[in-house]
Amino acid sequence: MKRSFLVLAGVSVLVVLSLFFGPAGLSAQENQVQKAKIFAEEYPLISDSDMYCSILIWDQKIPEIKIIGSEREDERAMMVDSDTFYINKGKEDGLDVGQMFLALQIENPIAKLGYLAQKKGKVRIIRLEDHVGVVKIEKSCGDIQVGNYLIPFEEKETVIGKDLGYNNNLKPGESLTGQVIYLDTDFNIAATGHWALINVGAEQGLKVGQQMTIFRQKKPNYPREAIGNLVVIDTQKKTATVRVLSCREAVEKGDIVQVK
Missing domain, CATH: 2.40.10 (Thrombin, subunit H)
Structure with a gap:
């Protein structure tokens, strides 16, 4: 009788373990891991x-x-x-x-x-x-x-997201386009984390949180090349403040910016 009870108890434990660690249990764990990965990839794009x-x-x-x-x-x-x-x-x-x-x-x-x-x-x-x-x-x-x-003073909300990076997929004129008109540095160039001003704003439909690809075109008859990515952190009527999220070359005044 005692032996039968132990066998029955052992079977019960195995059933419970199989429910927890079986396909359904693993699926739940994988979902949690996936959510954690997504959370880790996203962060506040706009700081205080x-x-x-x-x-x-x-x-x-x-x-x-x-x-x-x-x-x-x-x-x-x-x-x-x-x-x-x-x-x-x-x-x-x-x-x-x-x-x-x-x-x-x-x-x-x-x-x-x-x-x-x-x-x-x-x-x-x-x-x-x-x-x-x-x-x-x-x-x-x-x-x-x-x-x-x-x-x-107006309390503002940050934008949660991730750096979308940059490439040459955008075509000229495909979306709202402007230029860098001012750099908040002492060296006339900007890098990741620096602020800049561009010549498009709220009147053109630009919104806080939008990301824009930075392009450089060395000569009018040359193709333009994507060199970075930025996020819009504030908009005025005809201008906006942006922050460089990533770049492979220093950003300069006159560089082209285009909404993704």
């Missing part, structure tokens, strides 16, 4: 730095809210996280304590498209008087200075 610290073409009216001074201006010109500064607007101008803004440095005009601008980080109003306010830096990008402007 891309969204809140990058360059852009400012094509709107110059913002009204401006930094006019700082608490520690006698010690240093540059402001960093947790520093406080003063702005030229207050509660009588419609501002509220707790409001979040994005600091913006506006520089020289570019090709009649607008002004070159740099996002400088997130700031928050902590105190208001009638026509002046006190603002604290929550998260800066480099430095914030007197003379910078503030625009309303």
Whole structure:
């Protein structure tokens, strides 16, 4: 009787193991592995730095809210996280304590498209008087200075995906095409991870998250060659900010970009 019980128990264990490790069990495990592989291949294509610290073409009216001074201006010109500064607007101008803004440095005009601008980080109003306010830096990008402007802060969502790479499959004119008009480097060339500006934007239907192949055509009668891939991280009316995802040659001003 005892021996029969042990045999029956052994058979039961084998049945359970076969159910777990048999074809159905292996299939479930393979599905989990496959999902893990897919997850590993995909990642946030647009980072917080891309969204809140990058360059852009400012094509709107110059913002009204401006930094006019700082608490520690006698010690240093540059402001960093947790520093406080003063702005030229207050509660009588419609501002509220707790409001979040994005600091913006506006520089020289570019090709009649607008002004070159740099996002400088997130700031928050902590105190208001009638026509002046006190603002604290929550998260800066480099430095914030007197003379910078503030625009309303908008929370943005990243884009999950993967670098689609680059090849010569796209035909000229097959999809939206533009050119690189500015590179955010000191060497007039850009590589993987660098920001650049292109001369197509929201009015042409370009959207954040779209990837574009970078082409170079050395002479008008030469074929163009794919040299890299980029992702759109911000759009303005007629321009966009992009980040190079991958490239086999340094990206230069004048290179062609085309939506995949």
